[in-house]
Amino acid sequence: MPAHPTDHLANERTFLAWIRTAVTIMAFGFVVARFGLLLRELSGVSGGGSPTPISQATGVLLVLAGSAVLVVAFVRFLATRTDLEQDRFRSRAGLEWALTILMILVGGGLAIYLLATG
Numbered sequence: 108m109p110a111h112p113t114d115h116l117a118n119e120r121t122f123l124a125w126i127r128t129a130v131t132i133m134a135f136g137f138v139v140a141r142f143g144l145l146l147r148e149l150s151g152v153s154g155g156g157s158p159t160p161i162s163q164a165t166g167v168l169l170v171l172a173g174s175a176v177l178v179v180a181f182v183r184f185l186a187t188r189t190d191l192e193q194d195r196f197r198s199r200a201g202l203e204w205a206l207t208i209l210m211i212l213v214g215g216g217l218a219i220y221l222l223a224t225g
Contacts, residue, residue, distance in 0.1 A: 110191035118187045125180035128206070133173030139217075140166020161220055165213070172209055179205070 143162030179202050190196040 110194065110196075114191050114196075115188065118184060118191065121187075122180055122184040125176065125183075125202070129173040129176040129180065131173075132176060133170045136166040136169025136171075136173060138166075139169060165216065165220075169213065172213075176202075176206060 140163050143159035183199065183202055186199075187196065
C-alpha cells in the first residue's frame with residue numbers, strides 16, 4: 108500500500124517547520140553576537156568596535172547549531188520520505204531531543220552570562 112500524497116505533504120510541512128526553526132536559531136545567534144557590540148557602544152566603553160568574546164562565541168555557536176539543525180532535518184526528511192514510499196514509517200525523536208537539550212544549554216548559559224555581567 109503506497110503512501111498517500113497527504114503523508115508526503117505532511118512530511119514537507121514538517122521539514123519546512125524545521126527550516127524555520129533553524130533560521131530562527133541562526134538569526135538569534137546573529138543577534139547575540141552583535142548585541143555585545145551594541146552594549147559596548149551604548150556604554151561608551153572603547154573596545155575597537157568589536158563584540159565581546161562571549162557574545163561572539165555564543166552567536167557563532169548558535170549559527171552553527173542552526174546549520175546543523177538544517178542538515179539533520181534534511182536527512183530526516185529524506186529518510187521519512189523513503190519510509191513512507193516503502194510503507195515502513197517509524198517515528199524518530201532524536202532531533203527533538205537534541206534541539207531541546209541544545210536550547211536548555213543555551214538558555215542556561217545566557218542566563219549565567221546575564222547574571223555575571225548585569
